Amino acid sequence: MATDQLELSIVMPCLNEAETLAICVDKARSYLERSGVAGEVIVADNGSTDGSQRIAADHGARVIDIPRKGYGSALMGGIEAARGRFVIMGDADDSYDLAHLDLFVEALRAGDKLVMGDRFRGGIAPRAMPPLHRYLGNPVLSWLGRVLFRSRIRDFHCGLRGFDRDAILDLGLRTTGMEFASELVVKSTLAGLRIGEVPTTLKKDGRSRPPHLRSWRDGWRHLRFLLIFSPKWLFLYPGMVALILGVVGSLALLFGPVAVGGVGLDVSSQLYLSALAIVGYQGVVFWFLTKAYGQREGFALPRSRLFSAIAQRISVESSVLVGVIAFVVGLGIAVAQFIAWAASGFGALDTAQTVRLAVPGALLMILGAQTIMAGMFLGILSIDHKS
Incomplete structure (x- = not known):
């Protein structure tokens, strides 16, 4: 002393x-x-x-x-x-x-x-x-x-x-x-x-x-x-940029090829943009879980009004519900494509049109699964424990 x-x-x-x-x-x-x-x-x-x-x-x-x-x-x-x-x-x-x-x-x-x-x-x-x-x-x-x-x-x-x-x-x-x-x-x-x-x-x-x-x-x-010690800059900001670019770009290409200046974008670009969206979403999830873990363990992480506002509205149940809905919608797209393929006698398909719709379906399934797992992990963090 x-x-x-x-x-x-x-x-x-x-x-x-x-x-x-x-x-x-x-x-x-x-x-x-x-x-x-x-x-x-x-x-x-x-x-x-x-x-x-x-x-x-x-x-x-x-x-x-x-x-x-x-x-x-x-x-x-x-x-x-x-x-x-x-x-x-x-x-x-x-x-x-x-x-x-x-x-x-x-x-x-x-x-x-x-x-x-x-x-x-x-x-x-x-x-x-x-x-x-x-x-x-x-x-x-x-x-x-x-x-x-x-x-x-x-x-x-x-x-x-x-x-x-x-x-x-x-x-x-x-x-x-x-x-x-x-x-x-x-x-x-x-x-x-x-x-x-x-x-x-x-x-x-x-x-x-x-x-x-x-x-x-x-x-x-x-x-x-x-x-x-700055998860906003490490995870949130890069993640938000990647997520927005990936989702917007992938949805824009859902309706056909897009020309940006002299560059033409099509299904291959859509696939990479969806991958970018997945990485971006993971960054956002990591930011939230890092803040939740820091709060639980008493780390002096920067205060965040955004985190406080989201944390008040997110629970294990709501995360799992949103994740299941997204996954089911993506799975529904996959099932609809399979039914259409079966109706045609499992013959050859138009590759571009098939992939154009399959990419957002797969994206929804992946983001839904990530949301469910993040919600369950959040539940683990919220379990009361003795120091």
């Missing part, structure tokens, strides 16, 4: 940082001494084998051993062990200025629950950030974060940030890897916490070895997290 005796805990995740750890701890302690802030320095060690633990302890830090591997695991272990009301987290590679944390503490004292550093506004030293990160990775992922979650944060992945310890623990952060940085911002935004941003600097880290960060692997993990 946090105590009244300490205002600030400075937490550093550590995995074999012997080259730079001492100077980072000294800088953090010098800030506490210079500012008069009652605080501590915590090194959350993630299994170092280079003597980092001893270095940290010798320079006055409290060392917390975190057996579970991962950047997020180390930070959460350090945050949980912190005794301060506020926590400032920063890397132990000497890339961030831990000796000058005044702007972070001022913002926290003023009521911000999360204070992000902005390296692009504060200044990035030459060779401190790879061009791929500076001009593609960070700008794109930060832009996505702003679009998907209506966040105002400019530098989504700055490693120097401060927060109210209790407010952040209440978010139920779960990720163990580098995507922890995204989860912290996303869940704080969705929870409606007051978030600020202050300029900070970034210099080239002092290590002779390569960093733990892997550009493509960790970039993908950040992107995956952002998309999963």
